[in-house]
Amino acid sequence: MxxxxxxxxxxxxxxxxxxxxxxxxxxxxxxxxxxxxxxxxxxxxxxxxxxxxxxxxxxxxxxxxxxxxxxxxxxxxxxxxxxxxxxxxxxxxxxxxxxxxxxxxxxxxxxxxxxxxxxxxxxxxxxxxxxxxxxxxxxxxxxxxxxxxxxxxxxxxxxxxxxxxxxxxxxxxxxxxxxxxxxxxxxxxxxxxxxxxxxxxxxxxxxxxxxxDRIRDEIWSKFLGNAAFNPISALTRGRISEIMDGPAVDLVKQIMTEVHNVAGKLGCHVRETVEEKLEHGRGLGNAKTSMLQDLEQGRPMEITPLTRAVTLLGRMAGVPTPANDMLLSLISQLDASMAKARAQEI
CATH class of the missing domain: 3.40.50.720 (NAD(P)-binding Rossmann-like Domain)
Incomplete structure (x- = not known):
């Protein structure tokens, strides 16, 4: 070219x-x-x-x-x-x-x-x-x-x-x-x-x-919210406002902290701190995440790019991700159960 x-x-x-x-x-x-x-x-x-x-x-x-x-x-x-x-x-x-x-x-x-x-x-x-x-x-x-x-x-x-x-x-x-x-x-x-x-x-x-010239910074800046809100909303069936006002907000903070740490170890700059991203989340109101919408529509969920990737890149970077590891196990089990239910409907 x-x-x-x-x-x-x-x-x-x-x-x-x-x-x-x-x-x-x-x-x-x-x-x-x-x-x-x-x-x-x-x-x-x-x-x-x-x-x-x-x-x-x-x-x-x-x-x-x-x-x-x-x-x-x-x-x-x-x-x-x-x-x-x-x-x-x-x-x-x-x-x-x-x-x-x-x-x-x-x-x-x-x-x-x-x-x-x-x-x-x-x-x-x-x-x-x-x-x-x-x-x-x-x-x-x-x-x-x-x-x-x-x-x-x-x-x-x-x-x-x-x-x-x-x-x-x-x-x-x-x-x-x-x-x-x-x-x-x-x-x-x-x-x-x-x-x-x-x-x-x-x-x-x-x-x-x-x-x-630093597109990965933008990827991680958006991912900071997606990695936390998407799987938690699917597991709880909760909208973002419900998550932010409930006990799961502590898990949201843990997930975001791990994502921030992995991004930093890979040389990326995330524009918002965890606290700033949490405050941004409070402004999203009753929004439904894409993963929750997929779950409600009986579609496979976007687990690997939004959840598994944190654990994989964390290992590559040498950053522990225990909260994301736990979340991955739970959302994967839910996805498998939904897939089984879809298969039985055929």
Missing amino acids: DSTETKPGQFRSICIFGAGAIGGALAARLASSAMLKGATITAIARGAHLNAIRDKGLHLHEPGKTEPLVARFAATGNAGELEPQDLVIVTLKGHQLTAASADIAGLLKPDSRVVMIQNGIPWWYFHGDKTSGLEGRKVEALDPDGLIWQRIGPQRVIAGVIYQGAQMLEPGHIRLTSGGLLHLGEPSGASSPELTAIADLLQASGWTIKTT
Whole structure:
């Protein structure tokens, strides 16, 4: 790739792989962007949501606006129908990536980049990492058999960390509950022309974008809350306000402290202290975590990127994580019980 010539206008075919609440919002705004007039935006979706997008477009309900943005764009449930794309934006959860990796790989040109917007610790974490002393290490649990690494390749990745409240109201309708902020960065910390071009096109479509040469700091800063609230909410069936007002808040503090310690040992700076993150959590009100929503919907939970990763990276860094170890055992048992129940329903 002659990256010195990369411009936003070069992205004439863009696929959003995973058109849930965040992915659907990305697709809707990109399809409505004047910068991308004439480009082909395609979303990979499924079920009733896919049908609704095809029939009536995607309705994006944005903060402060009385009428939704109605965006028309191509949508399919079969990535194999598409030609290779200039850019692929992946918004799947970490535990869904292995199964989808072959389809994602089939969408890539030799020079295509892949924006990975994911919560928790990503499969490519140590690629290009200059701060931990573990550059190039692979974490088997995050990428079983190395299939994502082989099929997609960490060198294609531009990492994304998003702060955006989003809710699927019904098929074809998504509500954003805040202005939103998306951090983007190369795993190597480089300031590449591709990173700049992708940031520009997303900014032009209505997102607040910050590029960074230390994307792992942003990963851990968000992870500080996710690692604690997600599994505890699933185990207790509690919303964040209920957790913060109950006896489990002491466990939240222990989990966050361990996460902070692991991040620091790996050379990362977490912006908030544990106490500041706890105070931030109190401001989240009755929000439901994604893990609790998955549990209620009978879906597999995102355990490895959000919980197991703390214990694995803790061992690699030589940092004890006893509270996270206990939490991992409990949430894994719950997930196994739910999987057994799903199997019996078939």
